[in-house]
Amino acid sequence: MTTTGVAAGVPYVAVPPSTPRPDAPVVLVWHLLDSPRTERAMAAALPLADLDAWRVYLGLPLSGSRLPEGGLDALFARAMEDVVRNAHRPIALGAVEELPASYAALREQLGLGTGPVALVGGSLGAAVAQLVLLEAARPLGLDIVAAVLVSPVVQLREVLAAIGRELGEYVLDDDTAGFADRLDFVARAGEFPAAGQPAVRIVVGSEDDLEGFLAPAQRLRDELAVRYEDPDRLDLVTVAGMGHGFAEEPGLEPAPQTECAEVVDGLAVAWLARFLDS
Template sequence: MIRIPVKVSRPPIVLWHGFGSPDSEQALMAALPLDEVPAIKVYLGLPLFGQRAPAGGKLELVRRQQQDVGLLVFKPIVMGAVDELPAVVRELEQRGCMRAGERIGLFGFSAGGAALLLSLAEHRVPIGSAVVLNPSTGLSASVEAFEHATGQHYAWGAESRALAARSDVAGRTADIASSIPPPALLILQGSEDDVISQQGLRELQDALRRSYAQAHAAERFQDSVVADMPHQWANQPAQAEVRRQVAAWFERYP
C-alpha cells in the first residue's frame, strides 16, 4: 500500500508491520500515517501475511511456530522481507518515485524491526534513515520470546544456529555503522514491552552506540523509551507519542 502526500520533497519511506497489532500493511498505515513527512510512504506486507497468508491463516502460523519457529517462521518472514527489499527499491526507481541510488527511509516494528536491522547490516539497498519500534534483535531474541510465551523449548540445529549468527545484529553493529555516513537510526522501546528481551535490546543499543562513536557519527544514533507502551502499540495511549517521534526523526533525517 502506498500513501502519497500532496508535495513530495523527501525520499520514500518503506514500512514493515509486525506479528501483533499492527499486523498488516493496512493496520500500520492507519496507526502510523506520517502525514507530516513529505515523502511517499510504502507499507509492505510481510511474507506469509495478508494476501500471502498460507492456507489455514493464523492457525497455520501457530503450527509452524510449534514445529520450528526459526526455520518455518523467522526465516521465511523476516529473511524473506530482507530479500524482497531490493526489488521494492528497483520498482520505486522504475516508477519515478525516487532517483537511482537514492537512500530510502525504513521503519520496522517487532519482526519488521528485525528485518530492518538486518537490512542495515547487509547493505543491499541504500538507507539514509531508519526507525525500529520494539524490535526483535534477531533469531535468538525471537526464539527467546517464543519460549517465554509458550513455555516450549526450541531445538537448535546447524541451520538455525547459522541463521542466528547472520541475523543477531548485536554482533553486526560495525556493519550497520560502516556506511558513510551511517544511517540515522532511532530505536523506540516500550517501557511495558514484555515480549522482547529488554537485556538483549540494551546490549544492542550499547553496541550500536560504540560503533557509531567509532564511525564519528554518534549523533546519528539515538534510543528512546516510550512510557506506558506495551509491545503491541496500535490503538494504545502511547500511539500518539510513537507518531510524534517517528515523524520527527524522518523530518530531521531524510
C-alpha cells in the same frame, strides 16, 4: 492520495509526499507479526503523516493477503511446530530477498526518484530493516540516512528464549543457528555502515519482555554508541505503558491509532524529518 497495489508479488500501501518532486525521500516500512500485523494496519497505526516523503508500507511474506490457507490461525499453528523454520526465517529472509524486484517495481509504478531513503520496522519487521541496512542497501544503491526500529528483534536467541519461557524451549541446530547468528545485530554492530552512518532511533515499550527485547535493544544502542562518531545520530526511547505491539488485536485491518501508536508515530516522524531534511 493513498495507493494500494502489488509490486513484484509484494502487497503495499503507498502515500505520496505533499510536494511531488524527483528527489522526494522514501520511507520503507515493515509491520510486525504482532499487532499491527499487515501493511494496511501498519499504515493506519503509523501514518507518518507529517513527513513530506513517500511512505511505502510493505507486506511481509506469510502475512496479510499472503497468509497461508487457514489464515492467522494456520500461521500460528505452523509457528508452534517450528517458529524459526516456519515463521521467522521465511518471513525475514523472504522480505529481504524480494526487495530488489519489489523496489524496482515500486519505482516504475509510483515514480520514485533519487531521494534519500529511511527504514521503519516493527519487531520482525525491524529485523528486516536491519538486514536491509547491513546486507541489501549497498547492492540496491539505496542511500539510507535513517531508521526507526520499534520493538525490534535485535538478538533472535533472546527472543526464542522469551518464547520458550511460555511455550517450551526452542533448541537451535546447525541449520537454524546460522539464521540466529544472522539476526544477532549486537554481534553484527560492527557491520553497520561506517561511512555516512544512518541515524538510528530504537523505540521500545516499557511493558515489553525485558530479556527478549528491552535488554537487547539497550545492548545494540551501547554497541553502536562505541562506533558512532556523532552521538546525536543514535537514540533509544522507552514508551511508558506500551507492550510489544501497539495496535488493537487482531491487527489485520486499519484501525484508529492507540495512544501508544500515536506516541510511536510522533517519535518516528520527529526522527525521520530531522535527517531526511538535512
